[in-house]
């Protein structure tokens with residue numbers, strides 16, 4: 259089942275993975291595969307077990323149970339082969355603040371035993387890739403946070419890994435730098451690398467090819483963003499808004515009690531509603547006053563996650 | 573193990589050192605400050621120590637003893653005619669010590685009997701007692717040479733160690749011991765901090781996500797501090813010899829070997845601390861308590877171990893500082909042959925093996941998945 263030659267091409271295969279810290283089970287027997295060349299989003303609330311899973315995949319933690327393969331390699335048969343094909347950007351630490359950009363990069367290169375020629379070529383390519391224009395002897399602490407993350411991405415990919423694990427690479431970064439970072443992620447994936455990324459931002463999750471959702475150590479959903487929306491919300495969601503009259507608390511309380519309405523939630527000045535079984539759109543239009551605008555909207559990923567996390571297994 | 577990787581880890585560490593004012597101050601400033609304080613301050617305080625004298629014998633021998641005292645710059649003799657007066661001056665703190673020569677001193681000196689000359693020291697002034705004792709033993713030695721034989725031990729609790737500083741120079745005694753303190757700070761404290769820092773900020777994990785070996789991390793990180801340690805020893809040694817004129821009569825290669833052993837034992841202790849705590853602040857505290865304090869208080873640097881209760885004789889043996897202090901002072905002042913220092917040397921080797929073994933084992937266990 260490995261993606262070495264022939265057969266389905268997986269960058270990561272996880273089978274019944276369990277990680278335990280003392281009595282506490284941080285990762286509960288999860289299984290999933292990551293396709294080669296995809297952007298794989300790994301989502302979940304704080305403490306869901308994302309970082310723990312990544313640490314196992316990078317060979318930093320030994321699982322209590324289960325099988326793991328990265329690039330077709332089993333960690334039990336030696337970590338060095340895996341480590342040379344994996345890039346890791348950790349959540350807690352990225353670059354040494356008291357070292358310059360150049361020093362950080364050449365330190366990373368020497369840990370990977372890159373030759374001088376390969377290092378200078380990769381450095382040039384990567385700095386061009388991220389569009390780095392500051393002097394290379396800038397101390398990292400003088401870089402804006404978003405730029406620091408980009409340089410860190412360079413450090414993590416100097417050795418040209420086949421897969422990169424990015425653990426919340428855009429946490430605490432300005433929106434402009436976030437967008438920039440994601441364009442880098444997309445180009446990396448386009449060039450054939452697998453990107454395994456965790457994030458708490460929904461707009462970033464939308465850009466993933468597939469999303470895995472973790473809750474309390476379990477994997478509760480795994481699909482493309484579109485697929486997740488369809489499977490979580492098979493019935494349409496209606497947005498109700500009005501420019502003329504105010505849809506106030508009182509209106510909300512009264513319509514909520516109607517048997518035709520399965521669920522209704524305020525979203526800013528608008529409302530998102532789902533209808534009970536058998537109720538059609540026309541009935542909803544009759545229910546609300548003529549001044550209201552009713553339209554079908556796709557569910558946001560946020561809706562999906564709220565429902566999945568609140569409702570347990572779909 | 574890959575040498576290039578080790579060296580680049582060491583190089584990174586050097587960047588950390590030179591860019592952190594605290595580390596830099598510790599590394600460069602501290603040896604200088606300590607040597608200056610201990611070297612100069614003790615010298616100023618300890619000149620012209622008042623000693624009240626009661627000479628009940630008034631013989632050639634007793635005058636020879638007094639001459640041994642007055643010929644040095646360190647003592648100022650206050651002669652008294654009556655015994656109680658000599659003691660009362662001591663009570664009023666005009667003198668730090670009283671020298672009482674009993675009648676029959678000379679006669680007993682010639683015979684097999686014990687010659688009686690008592691020395692009372694103002695024990696309230698704790699800091700000067702050891703120094704005075706050191707001077708006194710030098711005087712005793714000189715007197716022995718004057719009269720052609722040594723006094724027996726009954727005059728005062730003289731310690732043979734002090735005999736090897738015949739010019740009564742306290743710096744000679746202090747400065748070799750200072751090396752222990754400097755190495756304790758540079759090796760234990762700084763290494764404990766630097767490795768704990770990698771744990772604390774999470775960068776250790778990033779290092780380990782590369783094919784780098786744990787042993788390469790350890791050696792790479794310790795290398796600059798061992799060089800710093802050796803450098804500081806050379807510095808203090810040079811200062812001791814040139815600025816303070818401390819003699820070095822022992823074997824240099826044996827001393828060098830002992831220095832390396834001592835430094836590596838302390839590096840291992842620093843590594844051990846950082847593995848256990850993984851936290852800079854805790855590391856700092858543990859390094860001070862388990863490293864610096866014993867090096868100052870339980871090494872024989874400030875308080876002679878011989879004067880400590882029995883329990884401490886055993887306790888101090890687990891600190892490398894005690895053994896290195898013995899070697900250091902012996903080689904500087906006494907010119908001991910290496911075979912005379914087998915015991916402290918072997919002790920250093922054993923402590924090294926134990927500390928290194930435990931530290932690297934724990935570290936390896938700690939970082940392996």
Ligand SMILES: Nc1ncnc2c1ncn2[C@@H]1O[C@H](COP(=O)(O)OP(=O)(O)OP(=O)(O)O)[C@@H](O)[C@H]1O
Pocket residue numbers: 279282284302303304305306307308309310311349
């Ligand atoms: N070394 C450890 N020892 C004990 N518990 C741990 C350890 N590492 C993680 N945990 C616990 O395991 C759980 C999962 O942690 P993990 O870091 O994987 O979560 P996460 O999904 O990455 O969260 P976040 O979004 O906050 O990064 C948490 O409850 C955490 O407290």
Ligand SMILES: [Mg+2]
Pocket residue numbers: 308309310349425
């Ligand atoms: Mg995490």
